[in-house]
Amino acid sequence: MANVNAAIRPRRLSSTLLLGLVPVAAAWFIVRPLIDPVPPLPALYTSIGFSIFALIATLYLVPALGPTFIKARLSGRDLLKIYPDPIPESLGLVCASIYILTLILFIPFAFSDALTLKSDTTPEGITVSEFPHQKLSVYLSSLLSLLISTMLGFLDDVFDIRWRHKLPIPIIASIPLLIVYFAERGNTNVVVPLPLRFLLGSLVNLGPLYYIYMSLLSTFTTNSINILAGINGSEVSQAVIIAVSVILNDLLYLPWPIDFRIPVHLLGSKTEVEFGGVWSAGMAYGSKELVERHLFSLYFMLPLLAVCVGFMYHNWYPARAFPGDTLCYVTGMAFSVVGIQAHFSKTLLLFFIPQIFNFVLSCPQLFGVVPCPRHRVPRFEADTNLLHPSKTLFLKPPSRLATFILRVLYTLRLIDITTHPETGMILESTNLTILNFFLVRLGPMREKQLVQVLICAQVAGSVLAFVVRYGLAGLVYDGDRR
Amino acid sequence: MANVNAAIRPRRLSSTLLLGLVPVAAAWFIVRPLIDPVPPLPALYTSIGFSIFALIATLYLVPALGPTFIKARLSGRDLLKIYPDPIPESLGLVCASIYILTLILFIPFAFSDALTLKSDTTPEGITVSEFPHQKLSVYLSSLLSLLISTMLGFLDDVFDIRWRHKLPIPIIASIPLLIVYFAERGNTNVVVPLPLRFLLGSLVNLGPLYYIYMSLLSTFTTNSINILAGINGSEVSQAVIIAVSVILNDLLYLPWPIDFRIPVHLLGSKTEVEFGGVWSAGMAYGSKELVERHLFSLYFMLPLLAVCVGFMYHNWYPARAFPGDTLCYVTGMAFSVVGIQAHFSKTLLLFFIPQIFNFVLSCPQLFGVVPCPRHRVPRFEADTNLLHPSKTLFLKPPSRLATFILRVLYTLRLIDITTHPETGMILESTNLTILNFFLVRLGPMREKQLVQVLICAQVAGSVLAFVVRYGLAGLVYDGDRR
Numbered sequence: 001m002a003n004v005n006a007a008i009r010p011r012r013l014s015s016t017l018l019l020g021l022v023p024v025a026a027a028w029f030i031v032r033p034l035i036d037p038v039p040p041l042p043a044l045y046t047s048i049g050f051s052i053f054a055l056i057a058t059l060y061l062v063p064a065l066g067p068t069f070i071k072a073r074l075s076g077r078d079l080l081k082i083y084p085d086p087i088p089e090s091l092g093l094v095c096a097s098i099y100i101l102t103l104i105l106f107i108p109f110a111f112s113d114a115l116t117l118k119s120d121t122t123p124e125g126i127t128v129s130e131f132p133h134q135k136l137s138v139y140l141s142s143l144l145s146l147l148i149s150t151m152l153g154f155l156d157d158v159f160d161i162r163w164r165h166k167l168p169i170p171i172i173a174s175i176p177l178l179i180v181y182f183a184e185r186g187n188t189n190v191v192v193p194l195p196l197r198f199l200l201g202s203l204v205n206l207g208p209l210y211y212i213y214m215s216l217l218s219t220f221t222t223n224s225i226n227i228l229a230g231i232n233g234s235e236v237s238q239a240v241i242i243a244v245s246v247i248l249n250d251l252l253y254l255p256w257p258i259d260f261r262i263p264v265h266l267l268g269s270k271t272e273v274e275f276g277g278v279w280s281a282g283m284a285y286g287s288k289e290l291v292e293r294h295l296f297s298l299y300f301m302l303p304l305l306a307v308c309v310g311f312m313y314h315n316w317y318p319a320r321a322f323p324g325d326t327l328c329y330v331t332g333m334a335f336s337v338v339g340i341q342a343h344f345s346k347t348l349l350l351f352f353i354p355q356i357f358n359f360v361l362s363c364p365q366l367f368g369v370v371p372c373p374r375h376r377v378p379r380f381e382a383d384t385n386l387l388h389p390s391k392t393l394f395l396k397p398p399s400r401l402a403t404f405i406l407r408v409l410y411t412l413r414l415i416d417i418t419t420h421p422e423t424g425m426i427l428e429s430t431n432l433t434i435l436n437f438f439l440v441r442l443g444p445m446r447e448k449q450l451v452q453v454l455i456c457a458q459v460a461g462s463v464l465a466f467v468v469r470y471g472l473a474g475l476v477y478d479g480d481r482r
Numbered sequence: 483m484a485n486v487n488a489a490i491r492p493r494r495l496s497s498t499l500l501l502g503l504v505p506v507a508a509a510w511f512i513v514r515p516l517i518d519p520v521p522p523l524p525a526l527y528t529s530i531g532f533s534i535f536a537l538i539a540t541l542y543l544v545p546a547l548g549p550t551f552i553k554a555r556l557s558g559r560d561l562l563k564i565y566p567d568p569i570p571e572s573l574g575l576v577c578a579s580i581y582i583l584t585l586i587l588f589i590p591f592a593f594s595d596a597l598t599l600k601s602d603t604t605p606e607g608i609t610v611s612e613f614p615h616q617k618l619s620v621y622l623s624s625l626l627s628l629l630i631s632t633m634l635g636f637l638d639d640v641f642d643i644r645w646r647h648k649l650p651i652p653i654i655a656s657i658p659l660l661i662v663y664f665a666e667r668g669n670t671n672v673v674v675p676l677p678l679r680f681l682l683g684s685l686v687n688l689g690p691l692y693y694i695y696m697s698l699l700s701t702f703t704t705n706s707i708n709i710l711a712g713i714n715g716s717e718v719s720q721a722v723i724i725a726v727s728v729i730l731n732d733l734l735y736l737p738w739p740i741d742f743r744i745p746v747h748l749l750g751s752k753t754e755v756e757f758g759g760v761w762s763a764g765m766a767y768g769s770k771e772l773v774e775r776h777l778f779s780l781y782f783m784l785p786l787l788a789v790c791v792g793f794m795y796h797n798w799y800p801a802r803a804f805p806g807d808t809l810c811y812v813t814g815m816a817f818s819v820v821g822i823q824a825h826f827s828k829t830l831l832l833f834f835i836p837q838i839f840n841f842v843l844s845c846p847q848l849f850g851v852v853p854c855p856r857h858r859v860p861r862f863e864a865d866t867n868l869l870h871p872s873k874t875l876f877l878k879p880p881s882r883l884a885t886f887i888l889r890v891l892y893t894l895r896l897i898d899i900t901t902h903p904e905t906g907m908i909l910e911s912t913n914l915t916i917l918n919f920f921l922v923r924l925g926p927m928r929e930k931q932l933v934q935v936l937i938c939a940q941v942a943g944s945v946l947a948f949v950v951r952y953g954l955a956g957l958v959y960d961g962d963r964r
Contacts, residue, residue, distance in 0.1 A: 072641050072642075073555065101657075104657055105661065106624070107661045108661060108664055108667050111665050122727050131617070133615030133616045133666075134615045136619045137615055137622060140619060140622035140623055140662070143621055143658075144586070144622060144625055144626055144629065147629050147630065149630065151629070151632070151633050151636075154633075154636075156639060158556075159553075159554050160554075175587070179586055180618070180622070183590045183618065184618075185616075242628050246713070285650075318833050354888050363556060407873065
């Protein structure tokens with residue numbers, strides 16, 4: 001390994017910068033909340049501090065453990081490169097382990113309000129313990145689900161499970177979440193949109209359907225990130241931008257010491273959003289419950305963002321490490337966990353607009369209407385170093401349904417097709433993925449450009465999501481929705 | 483694989499018998515508790531029902547998944563056999579997965595008392611929710627620890643971690659247990675033995691030392707099973723007998739409908755143990771708290787016993803499947819979990835007498851005083867099909883400390899040594915393990931006999947444990963200890 005290819009040599013880390021971060025993280029974010037006067041939301045400071053440690057750990061451990069993964073034959077060559085060197089695979093396991101360990105170590109801080117409160121005895125002599133056991137159960141069941149998805153993701157990497165068998169994996173991982181939700185008789189009511197209220201009333205109890213909805217949500221968030229993969233940085237960049245979007249959304253509900261307004265009337269909403277004062281945050285409208293839910297979400301999203309950013313540094317083009325399915329599973333499950341536990345699953349889905357687009361576009365291939373090759377990643381042309389859309393060939397004429405779908409997609413300019421000059425029969429079509437769609441519309445490009453385009457699309461999707469959530473949603477839901 | 487060696491062909495399963503068990507498990511143990519009149523302890527019936535399903539699942543899945551493990555290169559040849567065929571390794575992962583899934587699905591039943599109770603509203607208008615959130619947190623943190631040890635055990639199998647690096651693994655796995663114990667301000671007092679009370683009082687608060695004790699307990703239970711390994715069935719048979727011992731101990735604390743006495747005065751105790759009446763079990767002395775703790779222990783031990791028995795069927799000499807480190811980690815952690823959460827860690831340690839013996843005997847090799855070869859399993863002689871004690875050779879003369887230790891062990895007849903006929907210097911010694919000790923004392927034997935000897939020793943250890951716990955302990959602790 002002495003004369004290793006420069007393109008796969010681990011990226012350098014600035015030790016000074018990183019070690020400089022340690023005292024900052026420790027001093028400001030971990031020690032600060034313990035010193036009087038205690039800031040409002042002390043656990044949030046701690047969470048930021050832990051996240052910085054998680055970032056540093058990921059930055060160091062991913063390259064340090066790479067050779068161990070290669071030795072355990074968890075490696076693969078990068079199909080879109082000219083060099084054949086093995087790149088360590090499944091490094092998402094390292095990210096997931098750091099993430100989960102951070103969340104476990106954070107437990108005493110998340111419940112620190114409780115630790116400082118002593119048991120109160122009421123005048124009637126009844127001892128009331130203030131410890132939020134119920135919140136702790138919710139937190140622990142979320143951790144269990146994350147751990148199971150990590151485990152199953154890694155098993156998928158080791159045993160290379162076929163994709164049809166993989167689909168239910170997130171359902172298994174979501175069992176602890178659902179079981180604890182059930183055991184605690186969680187709320188299964190949903191708010192009905194205004195236009196349907198004359199029919200259904202303002203609340204509908206979905207009952208068992210709610211559990212099916214929750215497990216499908218985790219299936220979607222997990223697999224939709226997993227199928228939008230194949231180029232350096234694609235999985236982790238999606239996770240980073242969705243995590244940032246969720247964090248921004250959570251921040252809207254926190255009590256801010258500053259006072260400002262967001263002019264949402266410009267987006268078509270009837271209400272203004274105003275910030276200011278402890279426990280009277282803009283969107284929380286003074287509800288301590290809502291603030292706590294979004295704090296819960298932040299506790300899970302901040303370290304996730306940290307490990308993803310740390311991993312992205314090594315996974316960026318040209319990649320020094322691959323995430324494996326593990327990273328997709330754990331990030332997808334983390335998004336589901338916060339969407340379900342903090343009750344903003346509809347908002348969460350809005351942050352998945354590019355994934356929904358990719359999933360809908362992929363459906364004809366996923367469900368076998370159009371033939372699906374084993375890999376649908378763009379095709380690499382070594383001479384020009386450019387990516388071209390990959391194609392599926394029709395060895396036998398496509399069915400009438402397939403022909404109809406492909407023609408519609410072609411008319412919408414989502415794919416490119418080649419037809420027989422005489423019969424008009426479709427001979428080949430580009431594969432139905434968002435990455436190929438970008439290449440069809442924007443022309444061949446380098447791998448790094450393609451992942452940048454994907455990132456732009458993801459950011460645009462999130463901006464659209466905020467517009468829909470805080471602008472247009474006012475048209476179908478009333479103000480105090482949760 | 484058509485003409486496979488008969489010795490490694492999967493053992494046959496009687497489908498009739500096993501499928502016959504399904505309706506029994508379902509009807510009697512799962513449906514029965516739901517029918518009026520509800521039996522006392524309905525969840526215990528359910529736990530037995532789930533355990534039967536876990537047993538069936540293990541019996542079927544271990545051979546079914548064997549080829550997948552071999553394909554993923556998780557296999558090894560059996561060093562104590564003449565045939566070189568690969569045997570699937572790490573099948574403990576299958577056991578652990580079934581075990582943990584069973585425990586997760588059991589959650590609503592474990593807390594079923596709570597599900598049937600409605601929230602009560604006191605006359606003062608305060609709503610008191612009866613849901614045992616605190617018990618659920620304890621259950622979930624135990625599951626997290628089990629899942630982490632499964633995960634780390636499997637990583638150990640995949641990455642083949644060196645033993646010095648493995649030692650702290652159980653400490654990592656016990657973090658959720660400790661953190662939740664801490665967050666809930668768990669009791670860190672211990673009862674002082676009678677002879678020391680004049681010094682320390684009757685209760686001592688160990689504080690942080692208690693947490694160190696808990697993490698060392700999990701390190702011990704995990705690693706002590708792991709180092710007593712190497713012959714077919716050795717790991718799993720230890721787990722089976724310890725699990726049975728814990729279950730028997732738990733049963734002593736349950737409310738039995740029958741009334742009987744155990745003549746513990748014959749063992750030297752001053753008190754009699756009497757059984758009978760709901761919530762007035764023998765050793766529980768009417769304490770609902772104690773009954774619930776031992777129920778908790780049963781919920782974790784019954785499915786563990788089931789998967790271990792199922793796996794033992796395939797791991798018995800000649801083994802069709804190897805447990806890998808995964809099984810040792812998950813079983814060791816399960817014992818720690820019940821010992822800690824149900825507060826009988828001292829009693830638990832008594833069930834580890836053979837492991838303690840093996841550990842103490844091994845210390846000179848573990849800590850490098852006596853040279854330690856990579857494998858210390860007995861040596862197989864293919865001609866006679868017998869196992870002989872394996873030996874460590876002294877390439878350079880042993881240190882004075884090593885010579886002293888070896889001479890003492892030899893005098894105690896725990897090992898065999900070969901000395902130079904003239905100088906008296908030690909040239910070689912049998913390896914310091916309980917398996918080699920059996921071979922030194924009882925002579926060379928077949929592998930199956932050796933594991934039977936180990937099982938007998940384990941059973942004898944448990945009998946001794948019960949004598950000490952319920953006989954002699956009365957001399958150093960008073961009656962109402964918990």
